[in-house]
Amino acid sequence: MSLKEFLKPYWRKIGIFILLVLLLGIFYVVSSDRMMNLSCMQPGCANPTRTISNCSVIDQAGEIYHLTADIINTSLGTSGIGPFSGRACMYVTAANVTIDCQGHLIDGVDIISETYGVYSDQFNTTIKNCIFTDWNNPIVWYNIGDSEGSISNVTFSGTQNGIFLYDVNNVMVENITAYSNDIALAYVGNNITLKDSKVYNNIYGMNINGINGGSVFNNFFNNSVNVIRITGNNFWNTTNQSGTRIYGNGTQIGGNYWGNPTLTGYSDTCNDTNNDSFCDEPYDALNGVSCTAGVNCSSNTDYLPLTGAIQHHSSILS
Numbered sequence: 001m002s003l004k005e006f007l008k009p010y011w012r013k014i015g016i017f018i019l020l021v022l023l024l025g026i027f028y029v030v031s032s033d034r035m036m037n038l039s040c041m042q043p044g045c046a047n048p049t050r051t052i053s054n055c056s057v058i059d060q061a062g063e064i065y066h067l068t069a070d071i072i073n074t075s076l077g078t079s080g081i082g083p084f085s086g087r088a089c090m091y092v093t094a095a096n097v098t099i100d101c102q103g104h105l106i107d108g109v110d111i112i113s114e115t116y117g118v119y120s121d122q123f124n125t126t127i128k129n130c131i132f133t134d135w136n137n138p139i140v141w142y143n144i145g146d147s148e149g150s151i152s153n154v155t156f157s158g159t160q161n162g163i164f165l166y167d168v169n170n171v172m173v174e175n176i177t178a179y180s181n182d183i184a185l186a187y188v189g190n191n192i193t194l195k196d197s198k199v200y201n202n203i204y205g206m207n208i209n210g211i212n213g214g215s216v217f218n219n220f221f222n223n224s225v226n227v228i229r230i231t232g233n234n235f236w237n238t239t240n241q242s243g244t245r246i247y248g249n250g251t252q253i254g255g256n257y258w259g260n261p262t263l264t265g266y267s268d269t270c271n272d273t274n275n276d277s278f279c280d281e282p283y284d285a286l287n288g289v290s291c292t293a294g295v296n297c298s299s300n301t302d303y304l305p306l307t308g309a310i311q312h313h314s315s316i317l318s
């Protein structure tokens with residue numbers, strides 16, 4: 001009897017066995033890939049990374065983009081990418097992406113109307129370690145709703161309208177350095193936090209419109225007008241707690257340092273009779289005056305304005 005004849009009664013079973021093995025193999029490949037994706041939601045997982053060295057469409061969801069070179073005098077005009085006549089250097093079209101400039105510069109050509117360093121209308125964009133100059137807006141996030149995104153360690157100057165978040169909620173903005181802009185920060189949205197930032201020598205520091213539940217604390221403001229407009233109800237201090245002040249003496253953090261270029265800002269001149277390096281009276285950020293808690297403070301009051309600076313402001317201005 002040949003082998004073929006011997007196996008003949010079993011062909012059907014062998015076929016089914018091979019089919020099962022194939023199906024199991026496919027299931028294994030699909031499930032392991034799925035597990036990798038799921039595990040990437042855990043802390044410490046390394047998301048896929050890629051490098052970019054020029055203006056780009058950021059279109060791979062979940063990926064980290066590392067900028068590896070300065071982008072100088074990038075001329076966009078109508079040949080750029082993104083919305084509004086294509087005037088974005090980086091145009092984010094996918095969710096959950098990170099742009100890490102690694103300290104590199106994204107520089108435009110003077111201030112041309114409607115030019116953007118980074119434009120995103122996507123969920124959970126992260127922008128960090130970037131320097132922007134010469135844009136209408138260094139960063140625009142537009143019509144995202146719930147964002148859950150963050151902007152950190154970003155410096156920008158020589159821009160017209162600064163960081164602009166429009167109809168964007170739940171954003172963390174921290175460790176920002178903004179100077180020599182017309183407006184540094186403009187928001188329309190809820191639950192946007194600004195902390196640990198230096199906002200100075202701008203014409204206007206902040207323009208907060210239609211926002212509620214925002215938190216603004218441990219920032220240094222030193223602008224011609226620190227807050228041009230506020231609507232809604234927002235927190236202008238965190239609880240009195242130990243921490244590193246953005247500026248001045250003191251081991252406790254709380255509210256913001258309210259300076260101005262002539263050294264006559266509220267934090268520059270307020271009373272601190274108990275020497276705790278907080279102004280003795282709250283600062284009503286809406287009306288730009290001191291107020292008495294429980295009596296005449298608006299719903300936009302810094303109850304722990306910082307004071308106790310020992311240096312001239314020039315020590316913090318870079």
Ligand SMILES: [Ca+2]
Pocket residue numbers: 072073074107108109110133134
């Ligand atoms: Ca330039």
Ligand SMILES: [Ca+2]
Pocket residue numbers: 271272273274275276277278279280
């Ligand atoms: Ca005090």
